Amino acid sequence: MTKVQELLVVNLKRARYNKGLSQMKLAERANLSLGFIGDIESGKKFPSANSIQKIVDSLKIQPFELFIDIHDSHLNCPLSKLRCVQTELVGKIDEEISQTLNKHFYAADISKASVNSTKGRGL
Numbered sequence: 001m002t003k004v005q006e007l008l009v010v011n012l013k014r015a016r017y018n019k020g021l022s023q024m025k026l027a028e029r030a031n032l033s034l035g036f037i038g039d040i041e042s043g044k045k046f047p048s049a050n051s052i053q054k055i056v057d058s059l060k061i062q063p064f065e066l067f068i069d070i071h072d073s074h075l076n077c078p079l080s081k082l083r084c085v086q087t088e089l090v091g092k093i094d095e096e097i098s099q100t101l102n103k104h105f106y107a108a109d110i111s112k113a114s115v116n117s118t119k120g121r122g123l
Contacts, residue, residue, distance in 0.1 A: 001043045029058035
């Protein structure tokens with residue numbers, strides 16, 4: 001078995017366990033056969049890119065998480081820290097989007113309503 005396949009086996013099992021999913025539940029979610037998931041986890045088969053995408057989508061993880069060696073001493077940053085940074089960045093991006101939408105759309109609607117209400121009073 002290659003190093004890549006070993007990493008896939010270990011990380012797939014870990015991700016599935018962390019999500020509380022059985023092989024059967026993952027197979028259902030990913031629209032793959034139970035036997036195929038079992039063959040991947042036993043190292044008998046290696047999934048196509050399409051199957052990997054189905055698996056990561058079902059597990060709600062990033063593709064690299066299936067192939068990263070969390071014990072590699074060259075990694076300065078553990079996976080948990082990467083997830084934390086990702087969550088924080090996504091939160092900040094969502095916040096910026098909301099503020100920008102509010103500024104350009106909702107604030108403009110309030111200004112229009114204010115102008116329209118003063119017109120109706122003859123001011």
